[in-house]
Amino acid sequence: MKKGFNFRLIFFITVVAVFLIFAKFTAVNPIIYYLFFVVIIIFGYMFIFRPVVFIEKMVSSAVNGDYSIKKDILGKAGRLGEELNLLFNRQMVSQESLNILFAASKTITSRIEIDDVVNMLLDLVHQKMMLPSTSIVFLDDDGLLRIKASRGLTDDFVRNIHLRPGEGFVGRAFSSKETIIINDATKEKNPETFKIEEKEGIMSYVHIPIIVNDKAIGVFNVNSRTKRFFDTNLVKTLITLADYLAVAVGNSKMYQEMQEFNRRLELEVESTTEELTNTNLRLISKVKEMKALNDIIFSATGKFNIDEMFATVIDKIKFVTSVSIAGFMIYDEQNDTLVGVGDFKGFELALSDETPSILAKSFKNVSTFISNELFMESSPDIQRLYKDYGATSMIALPLVEKKPIGLFVLGNKVTGKFSHDDLRFLSVVASQIAGLIDRAKIYEQLAQRVNDLLTLRDISNTIKTEPQLDEIIEVLADKTIRALESDYAIFWLVDDEGENLTPLFPPEYAGKDIMKIPVKSEALITKIFAAGKVQTANALEFQNEAYNKLQETSGIKSHLFVPLKVEGKNIGLFCFCSKSQNFFNDDKIRLAELMAGQTAAIVENARIHNHLKKVNAELERLNSVKNDFVSMVSHELRTPLTAIKGFVHVVLNEEAGKINEQQKKFLSIVDQSSNHLNHLIGDLLDLSKIESGLITLKPEQLDLADVIRKSVETNINQIKNKDIEFQMEIDKELPKINGDHSRLMQVYNNLIANAVKFTDLGGQITITVKEKGDFICSSITDNGIGISKEEHKKIFDKFYQVDSTHTRIVGGTGLGLFIVRTIVELHGGNIWLDSTPGSGSTFSFLLPKIKKKRLSTGDIPQAGQAPFTEKN
Amino acid sequence: MSKILAIDDDNTTLQLLDFFLTKHKYEVTVASNGVDGIKKAQEIMPDLILLDVMMPNMDGIDVCKKLRADEKTAKIPILFLSALSQDVEVMRGLMAGSDGYIVKPFEPDNLLKSIEKLVEIGG
Numbered sequence: 003m004k005k006g007f008n009f010r011l012i013f014f015i016t017v018v019a020v021f022l023i024f025a026k027f028t029a030v031n032p033i034i035y036y037l038f039f040v041v042i043i044i045f046g047y048m049f050i051f052r053p054v055v056f057i058e059k060m061v062s063s064a065v066n067g068d069y070s071i072k073k074d075i076l077g078k079a080g081r082l083g084e085e086l087n088l089l090f091n092r093q094m095v096s097q098e099s100l101n102i103l104f105a106a107s108k109t110i111t112s113r114i115e116i117d118d119v120v121n122m123l124l125d126l127v128h129q130k131m132m133l134p135s136t137s138i139v140f141l142d143d144d145g146l147l148r149i150k151a152s153r154g155l156t157d158d159f160v161r162n163i164h165l166r167p168g169e170g171f172v173g174r175a176f177s178s179k180e181t182i183i184i185n186d187a188t189k190e191k192n193p194e195t196f197k198i199e200e201k202e203g204i205m206s207y208v209h210i211p212i213i214v215n216d217k218a219i220g221v222f223n224v225n226s227r228t229k230r231f232f233d234t235n236l237v238k239t240l241i242t243l244a245d246y247l248a249v250a251v252g253n254s255k256m257y258q259e260m261q262e263f264n265r266r267l268e269l270e271v272e273s274t275t276e277e278l279t280n281t282n283l284r285l286i287s288k289v290k291e292m293k294a295l296n297d298i299i300f301s302a303t304g305k306f307n308i309d310e311m312f313a314t315v316i317d318k319i320k321f322v323t324s325v326s327i328a329g330f331m332i333y334d335e336q337n338d339t340l341v342g343v344g345d346f347k348g349f350e351l352a353l354s355d356e357t358p359s360i361l362a363k364s365f366k367n368v369s370t371f372i373s374n375e376l377f378m379e380s381s382p383d384i385q386r387l388y389k390d391y392g393a394t395s396m397i398a399l400p401l402v403e404k405k406p407i408g409l410f411v412l413g414n415k416v417t418g419k420f421s422h423d424d425l426r427f428l429s430v431v432a433s434q435i436a437g438l439i440d441r442a443k444i445y446e447q448l449a450q451r452v453n454d455l456l457t458l459r460d461i462s463n464t465i466k467t468e469p470q471l472d473e474i475i476e477v478l479a480d481k482t483i484r485a486l487e488s489d490y491a492i493f494w495l496v497d498d499e500g501e502n503l504t505p506l507f508p509p510e511y512a513g514k515d516i517m518k519i520p521v522k523s524e525a526l527i528t529k530i531f532a533a534g535k536v537q538t539a540n541a542l543e544f545q546n547e548a549y550n551k552l553q554e555t556s557g558i559k560s561h562l563f564v565p566l567k568v569e570g571k572n573i574g575l576f577c578f579c580s581k582s583q584n585f586f587n588d589d590k591i592r593l594a595e596l597m598a599g600q601t602a603a604i605v606e607n608a609r610i611h612n613h614l615k616k617v618n619a620e621l622e623r624l625n626s627v628k629n630d631f632v633s634m635v636s637h638e639l640r641t642p643l644t645a646i647k648g649f650v651h652v653v654l655n656e657e658a659g660k661i662n663e664q665q666k667k668f669l670s671i672v673d674q675s676s677n678h679l680n681h682l683i684g685d686l687l688d689l690s691k692i693e694s695g696l697i698t699l700k701p702e703q704l705d706l707a708d709v710i711r712k713s714v715e716t717n718i719n720q721i722k723n724k725d726i727e728f729q730m731e732i733d734k735e736l737p738k739i740n741g742d743h744s745r746l747m748q749v750y751n752n753l754i755a756n757a758v759k760f761t762d763l764g765g766q767i768t769i770t771v772k773e774k775g776d777f778i779c780s781s782i783t784d785n786g787i788g789i790s791k792e793e794h795k796k797i798f799d800k801f802y803q804v805d806s807t808h809t810r811i812v813g814g815t816g817l818g819l820f821i822v823r824t825i826v827e828l829h830g831g832n833i834w835l836d837s838t839p840g841s842g843s844t845f846s847f848l849l850p851k852i853k854k855k856r857l858s859t860g861d862i863p864q865a866g867q868a869p870f871t872e873k874n
Numbered sequence: 875m876s877k878i879l880a881i882d883d884d885n886t887t888l889q890l891l892d893f894f895l896t897k898h899k900y901e902v903t904v905a906s907n908g909v910d911g912i913k914k915a916q917e918i919m920p921d922l923i924l925l926d927v928m929m930p931n932m933d934g935i936d937v938c939k940k941l942r943a944d945e946k947t948a949k950i951p952i953l954f955l956s957a958l959s960q961d962v963e964v965m966r967g968l969m970a971g972s973d974g975y976i977v978k979p980f981e982p983d984n985l986l987k988s989i990e991k992l993v994e995i996g997g
Binding site: 649 | 886887890891893897957958960961977979980982
C-alpha cells in the first residue's frame, strides 16, 4: 500500500513535470493544455486533495473521539492513510479500552458466571475494539487447552484447536505464564494456525496467559489483521483484561469453591444433624433406660426384705419395659430347685429332674435364653410358660452374684418381641438385681444377727431383773427358731441334779416326766448330748415314745443338734427340726452354734442367778434370824454373867469384906465356871456364825510372832498355875502373812489353852513357827495324854470330845477345834494332828505367806533393814 | 475425885459398877435408860461415861451420838460396856464416836485399867 501510494505520487509528479516540459518546449494546443490542466486538477483532487481532506476530517473526528469513519477510506490515502489508520485504530482501541476496562470491571464485578464474563470480554474485544477475532483457551480436565469461547473464528477452527501446554505459542504462553506478542504472522508461520491466520487475514496477534493464584488456567488470544497492531499500551490493556478475566475466574472459582464448600457444609450439617438426631435419640433412649434402671434399682434399694424387693423390681420392670410377664426363678439350695417368684409364683423346676428344661439349662450354664417364638420351643418348661402363662416371647437372664442365684424371666403375651436393645438393657437390670438380691440376703442375715443380738441383750436385761428360766427359754426358742427358719425346736437342759435331760421348750412338754430322759440312758438323744458336738441328721429314731410320735405327726425330716456348753460343760441340747430334707446348711449351723453359745451362757447365768437368788433369800432369812438370835443370846446370857463375874470378883478380892479360905476356894470355882460359861457362849456364837456362813475375815498384814506372844500372854496365868515349861521357837525372819488378827489369836489361844488343859502339872509345851515353802507352819506340842489315831480326824469336828470323863474335869465345849479348823481353812491353810496316846500331841497348821510381787518396791528388802523384824 | 456416869438398863450391872467403882475411889452416878443418861450427863458433866448398847427405847449407839453431837458433852470420854461381841457390833460402837468398847462379862481389873487410862487423858 505504501509503495503504491508513493508510486502514484511520483508518477503524478512525473506526468506533470513531463507535461510542463513538453508544453514549454512545444507549442501545445491551448485546448489540449487546458484539458490537460483540468485532468491534472481532477487527478490532484482525486489523489491529493481528497485524501488530505479525508484524513483531516478523520483526524478531526478522531480527535473528537469518533472513529466511525471507515478506515478503508484511508487505504486510498496510501501509506500515510495506512499509518493514520493504524494510529487511529490504536487510538481508538486505547480510547475504547478505557471504556472496555470500565465495562469489563463492571461486568466482572457484577457477574459471577464465568461464561458471562468470557462472553462479555470477547464481545468487548471483538465489537468495541473491532478486532477481527479473539478467543479464550482454558485448560481442560484432560490436560489439553481448548477454546472455551471465541469471536470471529470459524466453528471448524474452534473445534480443531486443542493444544498441549507448551505446544505452539498458545501453549508456550500458558506454560511460561508470559504474554507472547506476534507482530507479523506471516513471518512466524505457526504450523497449527498458519492456514487459518492466512485465511482470516490475521497479521498480528497476542497470547496472554490467564493466571489465577500464580497458576495459568488459560490463554486470552487476540488477533488483528494489522501488522504490529499490538503496541505496549494495547497489550497492557489486554493484559489488564486478562487479569480481569483471571480475577473473574478466580472469583468464580472461589465462588464455586465456596458454593461447593457451602454445599458440602450443608451436606455435612445435614448429615451431622441427622447423626445428632440419631445420637440424641440414642441418648434419650439411653437416659430413659438409665432412668428406668435407676428407678428399678432405687425402688429396690430401699427394700431389704427380699420378697418386697422382688415385688418392687417386678412392678417397675413391667412399668418401664411394658412386658406383660415378669418374675424370677430363684435357686433353692436345699431342694435343688428353681422356685418361681413374682408372676411365676408356684412354678417350680427341679434341677435334678431328667426332663429337658431350657430354664434349668440357662441357669446351669449361666446363659441367656431368648425366644420370640415360644410355640416353636419343644421343652416342657417353655411349653408350660407358653400354655399356662400365655407367653409368646420370652427372655431368661441368669442372675449371678459370685455364684448363680437364679434366673430373671420376662415374657410378652400376644404381641411384643425382644430386641437386642431389650436384651442389653435387661441384662444390665439382671446384673443389678443379682447384686441387690445378694445384698438383701446379707442384709437380712445382718438384720437377723442384729435382731438376735438385740434379743439376747433384751434377755440379759430381763435376767438382771427377773430371771425366769422358763420365760427366757421361751424367748430364746422363739428367736432361734425364727433365725434358723426351722419349723420346730426342743430345748433340753440337764436338771439341777445332773440326772435327767429335761425339755424346757416347747412349753407343753416342759417339765413333763414323759419327756425326761435319764442322762445315763442309752437313748439317742443322750448319746448326742454326751458327744457334745453339733450334728445334723435327716431322720432319727428316738427311744422316747412321745418324741417319735411328735416326729411322725409333724412330718419332721431333718434335725440339727447343738449342744449347750458352759466352760466346756454340757448343760443341755438344742434340737431344731425342719420339715425339709437337708435343711440345715453350714450357715444355719454356724448361726445355731453362735446362738447356742450365747444361750448356754444366758441359761447358765439365769440358773446360777436363780440359784443364788434362792440361796440369798434363804440366807437373808437365816441371817436375820441368826443375827437376832446371836444378839439376843449375847445379851441375855452375858448380862447376868457380867453380874455374877463382877460380884464374885468383888467378894473374892475382899472388897465387900473378909471371907475365909473355903469361901474363897468356892468363889474361885464360881469364877472359873463363869469364865467357862463365857467361853461357851463365845464358841456357840462363833459356831452359829460358821454354820450360817457369816464368819468373815478382816485380813491385814500381820506378824505371827506378835499374835503368838499376845496369845501366850492371855494364857500365862494358866501356864504358870500348872507350872508348865513353856518354849517358843519362832524363826527370826518370819515373813508376814495376810490374816485376821483376832481370829488368829483365837486359834493360838485355843490351841495353847487346849495344850495346857491336857498337860499335867510341870509338863512341857513348845510352840514352833517355821517357814515351809509357800506357807508358815505353826506347831503346838505338848507332852500330855495324847490322842488315839482314830480320833485324829474326828477331833476337828464340832461337839467332838476326846475323852468325856477327862473333858468333864478340865471343861470344854467341843467346839474349840472345830472353830480353829474353820479359821485356819478360811485363811487358806489346813490343820492336822500328830499324837501318840500317853506321850503327847502336836497340833500343826499352815498359813499361806503373802506372795511376793516382783519388782514391787514395798516388798523388796533394803540394805540394813530386815523386812520382817519383830515388833517390840 | 473423878465422876463416872454408868448408863445401863440392867440394875444388877449398875449395882455392881456402883459398888466396884466407888470402892476404887470414883464418884459414880447411874442412869437406867438413855434419855435419863443424857440428862444426867449434861447435869453432872462426868469425867467418863460407861454406856450399855442394848437398851429399850434409845440404845447406847444413839445415846453416844447424841452426847457427841451436844457441844457440852462432846468431849466426855465414853466407854461402851456391852454384851454384843461381834465384830460388826464392836465396829458400830466405835464408829458412833466412843473411846473404847469392853465386852461383857468384863474382867473387873481390865475395866479399871481402861477407866484409869481414859480418865487420865480426859483430866
